[in-house]
Amino acid sequence: MKKLLFTACAALLFFSGFTQAQSKKSDKIKKEKVVDTQSIYQFKVEDLSGETFDFSKLKGKKVLIVNTASKCGYTPQYEQLEAIYKEYKDKGFTIIGFPANNFNGQEPGTNKDIETFCKLNYGVTFPMMSKISVKGADMSPLYQFLTQKEKNGVKDSEVKWNFQKYLIDEKGHLVEVYFSKTKPDAPEIVNWIKQ
Template sequence: MKKIVLMACSAIFLFSTLAQAQNKKTKKVDTQSIYQFKVEKLDGETFDFSSLKGKKVLIVNTASKCGYTSQYEQLEAIYKQYKDKGFTIIGFPANNFNGQEPGTNKDIETFCKLNYGVTFPMMSKISVKGADMSPIYQFLTQKEKNGVKDSEVKWNFQKYLIDEKGHLVEVYFSKTKPDAPEIVNWIKQ
């Protein structure tokens, strides 16, 4: 009887080990979409990314006192042009680079409206790098979370393109203007 129990246990262990090995071979990266995130807008209201299902999204970290701040103008222009065609922009003010976004959420909101007429959704100020990096930027910058690529936010006005299913498509650094052909062509696809 002991031999039968021992053989049965050995068989179960062998099949379990083989099944685990097979699962490791076929396991795909379990990526999540941006739809899992809820963040705070500049006005304190909650913004649920699941409301963007079916839209292309450009996520950008912004700053009011940066050499690239004038990109607000181009961001607003492409937002107005394509917002009714399944596209939106989400801005995240961040003070991670040389203190170039020192203001409060209210200061940022006023600055954006007065200087650039910004109407695209702007979220509360967050951190886009370092130990206090916002969870949404952890998703955007870590391949293990987004399933596409690792990246580092190198400066203000870095752009992340998200497809209609909430998945990361591409990253463009600050020097690439919001109305660059590669971005506009992607929006229009």
């Protein structure tokens, strides 16, 4: 009887230890699977060459995301965008351009046309992505995130025209939105970059 009781106790202790170990292992897996859904690091897009661009590689950098167009009154902002990119790209800052044809057909070209235009006319070296939609029923998932508070955790906004700017902090979170008329080298943007 004593032997049977000892065996039952040993089995109970073993099972209890095993259950605790499994529980800790399960907790660890749960923690590892937690993704910050309010950061841009969840997104992968295509660049102008059709290569995958993973936003998670931007961790630790401030990012300015801008929707661009080649035939817009604001198109000369490419020059200021390139200037601040060159000045701050080695100081934890980058710019990501998204060509979009949502406003009066001002970005009609192919990805190749856009790439040629940007390099030839403005010497653009900051990363440019494939043409997307930034509003409407076919809005890209990234721009859904940028414009919807329920997704970004900060604010709702609407892309009103070409060259609207979204500022993203070093943790991938939305910080602020500036409309087209705010130039890329405006004090409020440059001061944020330098902080």
